[in-house]
Amino acid sequence: MNIHKLWEYKEYVNVNGKMLSNELISLLQNSLTLLQVENHFTHIQYWGQLFAVDADYHIAVGINKDAITDKKYYYTTDFKFWGLLPKAKKKYKHLSLLTTFPFRGDPALKIKVLDEALEENNPDRCQFMKEESRLAATISNICEEVEICARGQLIKHPDGTIVINPNYYGLTASEAKQLKSYLHIRPPQHRWNTNLLTRPDYNYSMDFLDSIDQDIPNGCWNLSLEQNGSIVYLKSLYWPGMMFFHKIQTPECGFLYVGNGRKNLDVPFLL
Numbered sequence: 001m002n003i004h005k006l007w008e009y010k011e012y013v014n015v016n017g018k019m020l021s022n023e024l025i026s027l028l029q030n031s032l033t034l035l036q037v038e039n040h041f042t043h044i045q046y047w048g049q050l051f052a053v054d055a056d057y058h059i060a061v062g063i064n065k066d067a068i069t070d071k072k073y074y075y076t077t078d079f080k081f082w083g084l085l086p087k088a089k090k091k092y093k094h095l096s097l098l099t100t101f102p103f104r105g106d107p108a109l110k111i112k113v114l115d116e117a118l119e120e121n122n123p124d125r126c127q128f129m130k131e132e133s134r135l136a137a138t139i140s141n142i143c144e145e146v147e148i149c150a151r152g153q154l155i156k157h158p159d160g161t162i163v164i165n166p167n168y169y170g171l172t173a174s175e176a177k178q179l180k181s182y183l184h185i186r187p188p189q190h191r192w193n194t195n196l197l198t199r200p201d202y203n204y205s206m207d208f209l210d211s212i213d214q215d216i217p218n219g220c221w222n223l224s225l226e227q228n229g230s231i232v233y234l235k236s237l238y239w240p241g242m243m244f245f246h247k248i249q250t251p252e253c254g255f256l257y258v259g260n261g262r263k264n265l266d267v268p269f270l271l
Contacts, residue, residue, distance in 0.1 A: 001254035048257030052105035088140035096137035107132035179213035
Protein backbone atom coordinates (compact mmCIF):
# COMPACT_ATOMS: atom_id res chain seq x y z
CA MET A 1 0.00 0.00 0.00
CA ASN A 2 1.18 3.49 -0.87
CA ILE A 3 2.45 4.92 2.45
CA HIS A 4 1.36 8.43 1.51
CA LYS A 5 -2.26 7.24 1.38
CA LEU A 6 -2.40 5.19 4.58
CA TRP A 7 -4.77 7.65 6.28
CA GLU A 8 -7.21 7.29 3.36
CA TYR A 9 -6.85 3.51 3.20
CA LYS A 10 -7.31 3.04 6.93
CA GLU A 11 -11.12 2.96 6.59
CA TYR A 12 -10.97 0.17 3.97
CA VAL A 13 -8.47 -1.94 5.92
CA ASN A 14 -9.85 -1.57 9.45
CA VAL A 15 -13.39 -2.68 8.57
CA ASN A 16 -11.92 -5.91 7.24
CA GLY A 17 -10.38 -7.31 10.38
CA LYS A 18 -6.90 -5.73 10.13
CA MET A 19 -5.82 -2.77 12.21
CA LEU A 20 -3.90 0.29 11.10
CA SER A 21 -3.78 2.43 14.23
CA ASN A 22 -3.07 6.17 14.12
CA GLU A 23 0.23 5.58 15.92
CA LEU A 24 1.32 2.91 13.43
CA ILE A 25 0.45 5.10 10.42
CA SER A 26 2.43 8.03 11.84
CA LEU A 27 5.45 5.80 12.56
CA LEU A 28 5.31 4.22 9.10
CA GLN A 29 4.98 7.50 7.21
CA ASN A 30 7.87 9.17 9.02
CA SER A 31 10.14 6.14 8.92
CA LEU A 32 9.44 5.06 5.33
CA THR A 33 9.62 8.57 3.88
CA LEU A 34 13.15 8.72 5.28
CA LEU A 35 13.95 5.28 3.81
CA GLN A 36 12.65 6.41 0.41
CA VAL A 37 14.76 9.57 0.43
CA GLU A 38 17.92 7.76 1.56
CA ASN A 39 17.63 5.11 -1.17
CA HIS A 40 16.15 7.31 -3.93
CA PHE A 41 13.19 4.99 -4.50
CA THR A 42 10.57 6.04 -7.05
CA HIS A 43 7.85 4.45 -4.86
CA ILE A 44 7.78 3.15 -1.30
CA GLN A 45 5.00 0.86 -0.08
CA TYR A 46 3.94 -0.74 3.18
CA TRP A 47 3.67 -4.49 2.53
CA GLY A 48 2.43 -5.73 5.89
CA GLN A 49 3.16 -7.23 9.28
CA LEU A 50 4.30 -10.67 10.44
CA PHE A 51 3.49 -11.57 14.03
CA ALA A 52 6.41 -12.59 16.25
CA VAL A 53 6.75 -13.51 19.94
CA ASP A 54 9.04 -10.67 21.05
CA ALA A 55 8.57 -7.97 18.38
CA ASP A 56 6.50 -8.08 15.18
CA TYR A 57 8.18 -7.63 11.80
CA HIS A 58 6.92 -4.79 9.60
CA ILE A 59 7.74 -5.08 5.91
CA ALA A 60 8.22 -2.35 3.29
CA VAL A 61 8.92 -2.44 -0.45
CA GLY A 62 11.05 0.08 -2.33
CA ILE A 63 10.49 0.28 -6.10
CA ASN A 64 12.77 1.88 -8.68
CA LYS A 65 12.61 1.62 -12.48
CA ASP A 66 10.78 -1.71 -12.80
CA ALA A 67 7.84 -2.63 -10.57
CA ILE A 68 8.59 -6.37 -10.69
CA THR A 69 12.34 -6.86 -11.16
CA ASP A 70 13.70 -3.68 -9.56
CA LYS A 71 12.31 -3.71 -6.04
CA LYS A 72 13.77 -4.34 -2.59
CA TYR A 73 12.14 -5.60 0.59
CA TYR A 74 12.99 -4.20 4.02
CA TYR A 75 12.01 -5.23 7.54
CA THR A 76 11.98 -3.55 10.94
CA THR A 77 10.91 -4.30 14.50
CA ASP A 78 11.42 -0.79 15.92
CA PHE A 79 10.85 1.64 12.95
CA LYS A 80 14.35 3.07 13.50
CA PHE A 81 16.47 0.57 11.57
CA TRP A 82 15.22 -0.98 8.33
CA GLY A 83 17.19 -4.08 7.33
CA LEU A 84 17.43 -5.15 3.70
CA LEU A 85 15.97 -8.64 3.28
CA PRO A 86 18.32 -11.08 1.54
CA LYS A 87 17.23 -12.79 -1.67
CA ALA A 88 15.24 -15.90 -0.76
CA LYS A 89 16.95 -19.20 -1.60
CA LYS A 90 14.87 -22.05 -3.01
CA LYS A 91 15.96 -24.32 -0.14
CA TYR A 92 14.77 -21.86 2.49
CA LYS A 93 11.47 -21.30 0.67
CA HIS A 94 10.81 -25.01 1.09
CA LEU A 95 12.03 -25.13 4.72
CA SER A 96 9.92 -22.11 5.71
CA LEU A 97 6.77 -24.02 4.71
CA LEU A 98 7.78 -26.87 7.06
CA THR A 99 8.43 -24.56 10.02
CA THR A 100 5.39 -24.53 12.31
CA PHE A 101 6.58 -22.58 15.36
CA PRO A 102 6.09 -18.78 15.50
CA PHE A 103 8.65 -16.14 14.55
CA ARG A 104 10.64 -14.84 17.55
CA GLY A 105 11.43 -11.33 16.30
CA ASP A 106 15.21 -11.91 16.31
CA PRO A 107 16.67 -11.95 12.74
CA ALA A 108 19.95 -13.53 13.92
CA LEU A 109 18.26 -16.48 15.66
CA LYS A 110 19.27 -19.92 14.33
CA ILE A 111 16.34 -22.23 13.61
CA LYS A 112 16.40 -26.02 13.45
CA VAL A 113 14.01 -27.46 10.83
CA LEU A 114 13.11 -31.14 10.57
CA ASP A 115 11.94 -32.42 7.18
CA GLU A 116 9.82 -35.41 8.23
CA ALA A 117 9.22 -36.42 4.62
CA LEU A 118 12.84 -37.65 4.49
CA GLU A 119 14.14 -40.83 6.08
CA GLU A 120 15.87 -40.67 9.47
CA ASN A 121 19.35 -41.42 8.10
CA ASN A 122 19.10 -38.76 5.37
CA PRO A 123 21.67 -35.98 6.06
CA ASP A 124 19.22 -33.33 4.77
CA ARG A 125 16.47 -34.33 7.24
CA CYS A 126 17.63 -31.82 9.85
CA GLN A 127 18.70 -28.38 8.60
CA PHE A 128 19.40 -24.95 10.06
CA MET A 129 18.56 -21.45 8.89
CA LYS A 130 18.55 -17.96 10.37
CA GLU A 131 15.22 -16.33 11.14
CA GLU A 132 16.12 -13.58 8.66
CA SER A 133 16.34 -16.25 5.93
CA ARG A 134 13.00 -17.69 7.04
CA LEU A 135 11.45 -14.22 6.94
CA ALA A 136 12.78 -13.57 3.42
CA ALA A 137 11.58 -17.00 2.24
CA THR A 138 8.11 -16.56 3.74
CA ILE A 139 7.66 -13.15 2.14
CA SER A 140 8.93 -14.47 -1.18
CA ASN A 141 6.40 -17.34 -1.05
CA ILE A 142 3.54 -14.97 -0.23
CA CYS A 143 4.54 -12.53 -3.00
CA GLU A 144 4.85 -15.31 -5.56
CA GLU A 145 1.49 -16.85 -4.74
CA VAL A 146 -0.86 -14.07 -3.61
CA GLU A 147 0.60 -10.57 -4.11
CA ILE A 148 -1.82 -9.16 -6.69
CA CYS A 149 -2.91 -5.99 -8.47
CA ALA A 150 -5.97 -4.96 -10.45
CA ARG A 151 -5.77 -5.14 -14.25
CA GLY A 152 -4.26 -1.90 -15.55
CA GLN A 153 -2.55 -1.00 -12.28
CA LEU A 154 0.78 -2.08 -13.77
CA ILE A 155 1.60 -1.38 -17.41
CA LYS A 156 4.38 -2.56 -19.69
CA HIS A 157 6.27 -0.05 -21.80
CA PRO A 158 7.42 -0.97 -25.34
CA ASP A 159 10.98 -1.40 -24.01
CA GLY A 160 9.73 -4.09 -21.59
CA THR A 161 9.87 -1.98 -18.41
CA ILE A 162 6.92 -2.53 -16.05
CA VAL A 163 5.75 0.53 -14.10
CA ILE A 164 2.92 1.58 -11.79
CA ASN A 165 0.34 3.19 -14.07
CA PRO A 166 0.12 6.92 -13.20
CA ASN A 167 -3.15 7.22 -15.15
CA TYR A 168 -4.93 4.22 -13.64
CA TYR A 169 -8.66 4.90 -13.31
CA GLY A 170 -9.93 1.65 -11.77
CA LEU A 171 -12.15 -1.26 -12.71
CA THR A 172 -15.81 -0.99 -13.67
CA ALA A 173 -18.44 -2.67 -11.47
CA SER A 174 -18.76 -5.64 -13.84
CA GLU A 175 -14.97 -6.07 -14.20
CA ALA A 176 -14.46 -5.94 -10.43
CA LYS A 177 -16.64 -9.05 -9.93
CA GLN A 178 -14.44 -11.20 -12.18
CA LEU A 179 -11.30 -12.97 -10.92
CA LYS A 180 -9.63 -12.50 -14.32
CA SER A 181 -9.47 -8.74 -13.56
CA TYR A 182 -6.79 -9.38 -10.92
CA LEU A 183 -3.20 -10.29 -11.77
CA HIS A 184 -0.22 -11.81 -9.97
CA ILE A 185 2.68 -9.38 -9.38
CA ARG A 186 5.44 -11.77 -10.46
CA PRO A 187 7.14 -12.82 -13.69
CA PRO A 188 4.48 -14.73 -15.70
CA GLN A 189 4.42 -18.51 -15.20
CA HIS A 190 1.78 -19.38 -17.82
CA ARG A 191 2.36 -19.29 -21.57
CA TRP A 192 2.38 -15.76 -22.99
CA ASN A 193 -0.77 -16.37 -25.05
CA THR A 194 -2.96 -17.61 -22.14
CA ASN A 195 -4.56 -14.19 -21.65
CA LEU A 196 -4.59 -13.55 -25.39
CA LEU A 197 -6.76 -16.64 -25.94
CA THR A 198 -9.14 -15.99 -23.03
CA ARG A 199 -9.67 -12.22 -23.28
CA PRO A 200 -11.57 -10.67 -26.20
CA ASP A 201 -10.33 -7.24 -25.00
CA TYR A 202 -6.65 -8.31 -24.79
CA ASN A 203 -4.24 -5.40 -24.35
CA TYR A 204 -0.50 -6.06 -24.65
CA SER A 205 0.44 -3.33 -22.19
CA MET A 206 -1.90 -4.64 -19.43
CA ASP A 207 -2.36 -8.39 -19.93
CA PHE A 208 1.24 -9.59 -19.68
CA LEU A 209 0.77 -11.04 -16.15
CA ASP A 210 -1.00 -14.22 -14.98
CA SER A 211 -4.59 -13.69 -13.86
CA ILE A 212 -5.71 -15.30 -10.60
CA ASP A 213 -8.68 -17.10 -12.22
CA GLN A 214 -6.11 -19.67 -13.46
CA ASP A 215 -5.07 -20.57 -9.89
CA ILE A 216 -5.60 -24.11 -8.63
CA PRO A 217 -7.82 -25.28 -7.03
CA ASN A 218 -10.85 -23.36 -8.20
CA GLY A 219 -12.23 -21.51 -5.15
CA CYS A 220 -8.90 -20.70 -3.47
CA TRP A 221 -9.78 -16.98 -3.76
CA ASN A 222 -12.59 -15.31 -1.88
CA LEU A 223 -14.04 -12.21 -3.61
CA SER A 224 -16.60 -10.04 -1.82
CA LEU A 225 -18.27 -6.68 -2.49
CA GLU A 226 -18.90 -4.32 0.42
CA GLN A 227 -20.29 -0.83 1.09
CA ASN A 228 -23.16 -1.15 -1.41
CA GLY A 229 -20.89 -2.75 -3.98
CA SER A 230 -18.45 0.16 -4.12
CA ILE A 231 -15.44 -1.72 -2.70
CA VAL A 232 -14.19 -5.17 -3.68
CA TYR A 233 -12.12 -7.30 -1.30
CA LEU A 234 -10.02 -10.32 -2.23
CA LYS A 235 -8.61 -12.83 0.22
CA SER A 236 -6.53 -15.95 -0.31
CA LEU A 237 -7.49 -19.17 1.48
CA TYR A 238 -3.88 -20.36 1.18
CA TRP A 239 -2.44 -17.39 3.08
CA PRO A 240 -4.85 -16.24 5.83
CA GLY A 241 -4.07 -12.60 6.60
CA MET A 242 -3.64 -11.53 2.97
CA MET A 243 -6.06 -8.87 1.74
CA PHE A 244 -6.47 -6.78 -1.42
CA PHE A 245 -9.04 -4.01 -1.76
CA HIS A 246 -10.14 -1.83 -4.66
CA LYS A 247 -12.57 1.07 -4.64
CA ILE A 248 -14.45 0.58 -7.91
CA GLN A 249 -13.99 3.18 -10.68
CA THR A 250 -11.22 4.95 -8.75
CA PRO A 251 -7.41 4.46 -8.68
CA GLU A 252 -7.59 3.43 -5.00
CA CYS A 253 -6.14 -0.09 -4.52
CA GLY A 254 -4.09 -1.73 -1.83
CA PHE A 255 -2.43 -5.03 -0.89
CA LEU A 256 -1.74 -5.89 2.74
CA TYR A 257 -0.60 -8.98 4.62
CA VAL A 258 -1.06 -9.19 8.38
CA GLY A 259 -0.53 -12.68 9.75
CA ASN A 260 1.76 -15.30 11.25
CA GLY A 261 3.47 -16.31 7.99
CA ARG A 262 1.93 -19.80 7.94
CA LYS A 263 0.47 -21.24 4.75
CA ASN A 264 -2.75 -23.23 4.95
CA LEU A 265 -1.66 -26.39 3.11
CA ASP A 266 -5.07 -28.04 3.63
CA VAL A 267 -6.93 -25.83 1.14
CA PRO A 268 -7.18 -28.48 -1.65
CA PHE A 269 -8.85 -30.87 0.86
CA LEU A 270 -11.24 -28.23 2.20
CA LEU A 271 -12.76 -27.18 -1.14
